[in-house]
Each structure stands twice: as structure tokens, then as C-alpha cells.
């Protein structure tokens with residue numbers, strides 16, 4: 313069983329630092345893009361996030377949630393209800409760095425996943441998959457810990473980024489169109505500064 317599978321199985325949402333009652337920054341950035349409801353959105357490392365619930369409620373019809381932890385996706389599916397709305401979502405159990413997407417998406421969303429890739433080769437694999445999963449014009453919304461954020465998450469080391477470094481890590485085929493610093497408050501009240509970027513594929 314992976315670290316992440318075990319983590320989701322053995323904890324309640326309020327025991328996980330990354331839990332948000334509402335994914336407010338994700339929604340603010342996605343709303344600002346003025347997407348059509350049929351925009352294809354993939355939430356990479358989406359875990360048991362409530363982003364998919366919120367996008368379903370907004371009428372989005374082409375949603376994919378990918379995570380390495382099957383237990384995380386099972387938690388989200390059970391919460392949303394299956395049969396029912398969860399049946400309208402594509403759920404993919406995969407490691408994002410080795411995933412073979414069979415289609416492209418208008419939006420790639422990643423909150424607190426890329427920062428776990430501490431090896432350059434893993435980051436190269438991630439960008440290779442990102443390029444296979446997007447077209448010119450597609451948008452990538454990414455969030456990592458900021459330079460003054462925690463050095464670990466869920467007991468694992470992370471890389472911390474400011475907006476320019478995060479855009480540079482993704483590479484020149486994406487242009488930085490928006491950057492935010494947002495302080496996340498964990499369920500037990502501690503704070504974690506995040507760097508958020510909106511990148512648009514230009515090549």
C-alpha cells in the first residue's frame with residue numbers, strides 16, 4: 313500500500329493538513345478564466361478534495377480526478393454519491409509522473425502535488441505528462457508551498473517555490489498569466505503559505 317493510500321485510509325479529513333472545507337482559491341482562479349461548463353478539467357492529485365463537488369455544482373460536465381491513492385478517490389466518490397453525480401466524473405488511479413493520458417484537457421489543476429517531486433527527473437516526467445494532456449491554449453493552475461512554507465507535507469520533503477521559480481520549473485511552453493500568495497489554514501489552525509500560479513500553454 314502506498315504512503316498516500318495508507319494516509320487517506322487511516323485519517324479523517326480534519327486530520328489532514330491540506331483539507332479545505334471549500335477550495336476557495338481554486339474556484340476563484342477557475343471562475344476568473346470564464347470557462348464554459350463543457351471545458352475538460354483534470355484535477356491531478358485531487359485526492360478527496362471538494363473541488364470536484366464544487367465544479368459539479370457549477371454544471372461542469374467533463375471532469376477527471378486523478379490520484380495515486382485509490383482510497384482518496386473512493387472517499388470522494390462516496391461523499392458525492394454513486395450512482396449519482398460521481399458517475400459523471402472520470403476517476404483515475406495513477407501516478408501523475410507515469411500516467412498516459414488518452415486525451416487532452418482545457419484545464420490542468422494541481423494543488424499541492426508538484427511540490428512533492430524533489431528529483432529533477434520526476435519533474436521532467438511530470439512536465440512530459442502535462443504536455444501530453446494539454447493543447448496550446450490550455451491552462452494549468454498549480455499551487456505549491458511558498459518559499460517560507462513548510463519543508464515537509466504528510467511527512468514527505470517538498471520543494472518550495474515562488475511564482476517565477478514555479479513557472480520556470482514547468483518550462484517555457486507555458487506562460488505565467490497570474491500569480492497569488494495565499495495562506496492556507498489547516499483544520500487545526502496552523503498556517504501554510506502557498507504560491508498559486510495560472511499558466512497558459514503557448515507552444
Ligand SMILES: C[S@@+](CC[C@H](N)C(=O)[O-])C[C@H]1O[C@@H](n2cnc3c(N)ncnc32)[C@H](O)[C@@H]1O
Pocket residue numbers: 316317330331332356357358359360361362378379380381384406407408409422423424425428465
Ligand atoms: C497534499 S495532498 C493534496 C490533495 C488535493 N489536491 C487537495 O488539495 O486537497 C497531495 C495529493 O497528491 C497525491 N499524490 C502524491 N503524489 C502523487 C503522484 N505522484 N501522482 C498522483 N497523485 C499523487 C496524494 O495521494 C494526495 O492526494
